[in-house]
Amino acid sequence: MLKKDGNNALRGLDERSGEIFRRIVESYLGNGEPLGSRSLSRLLPISLSPASIRNVMSDLEDLGLIYSPHISAGRLPTQQGLRFFVDAFMQVGDLSQDERREIERQMRPDGRDVPVENALTGATQMLSSLSRGAGLVITTKSDTLLKHIEFVRLSPEKALAVLVGDKDEVENRIISLPAGVTASQLAAAANFLNAHLSGLTLSEARGRIDRLKETIRSELDQLSRDLVERGLAIWSGAEEDGKPARLIVRGRSNLLDGLEGEEDIERLRLLFDDLEKKESLSDILNLAEGGQGVRIFIGSENTLFSLSGSSLIVAPYRDSEERIVGAVGVIGPTRLNYSRIVPMVDYTAQLISKLAGKI
Missing domain, CATH: 3.30.390.10 (Enolase-like, N-terminal domain)
Structure with missing residues (x-):
């Protein structure tokens, strides 16, 4: 059962409920499909009947963590559920040496320092190829003191x-x-x-x-x-x-994968419209500046892309005086592989900061 805890019921997930919730989210992030009680009963490391699992899922629905997209269907995480998963369950590991070398290779193909502009283009291409989303970089002219x-x-x-x-x-x-x-x-x-x-x-x-x-x-x-x-x-x-921040986006075609019906197409159109607006650039920079390191905005949490229901993973990069001069990240559907993309975005921002610091 779930333990209701006054002002924060979400804190009260017991081990069984937490495991069921985690499996539902991981299934959604992996294939986008709802997960039902019968499938869950085969996946869980503990023996639970489908009826018992349905009782737990009902409690999770009451907490606003999951929902049923169709009658008698399996369950999917809500945006609140995804945020809870990211904050409470997601483990962000470090990149392996091979992954770091691959990121460096794509940003600096010949192994030497390259102009920052070239590195920025390479960063967007690399992030789009390693995620289900589109890689983006925002760069501004150095701020006047x-x-x-x-x-x-x-x-x-x-x-x-x-x-x-x-x-x-x-x-x-x-x-x-x-x-x-x-x-x-x-x-x-x-x-x-x-x-x-x-x-x-x-x-x-x-x-x-x-x-x-x-x-x-x-x-x-x-x-x-x-x-x-x-x-x-x-x-x-x-x-x-006439002195715009510049947006580099690569991999928009990735966002076309898995579209179903007019509703998904309309959300994507809204996202592309948002990306074309000049004011969006400063808004993304402001989001990146709002905290240390990588920031994750899921669906409607990000007012900039709330209509399209997209998620944004973004980190700032800095010049030699530690001033924020741009941002790098990934934008895509809420079904992004957050635990894999976060360290990639973080390391990419570190590399660009090193290059920008040499200017």
């Missing part, structure tokens, strides 16, 4: 936001001003940005501003706070001004 920011009023409704980089490159953008903003508020917003963001990249500055919300509230009035956010947002949208 902020040196100075200034706002110059052009009219009552417009101002020029001036950004000076560490190599004295200058970028100007026109922003809309909040109604009633004064010259002193323009100066206060610029002074705040210069005091707190000098020496940071734009991506680092976004994170710093998020962490300084309480400080902003205490030091600036409402109109100055609005200017701070507008000034930073105008550069954060730089990909719209």
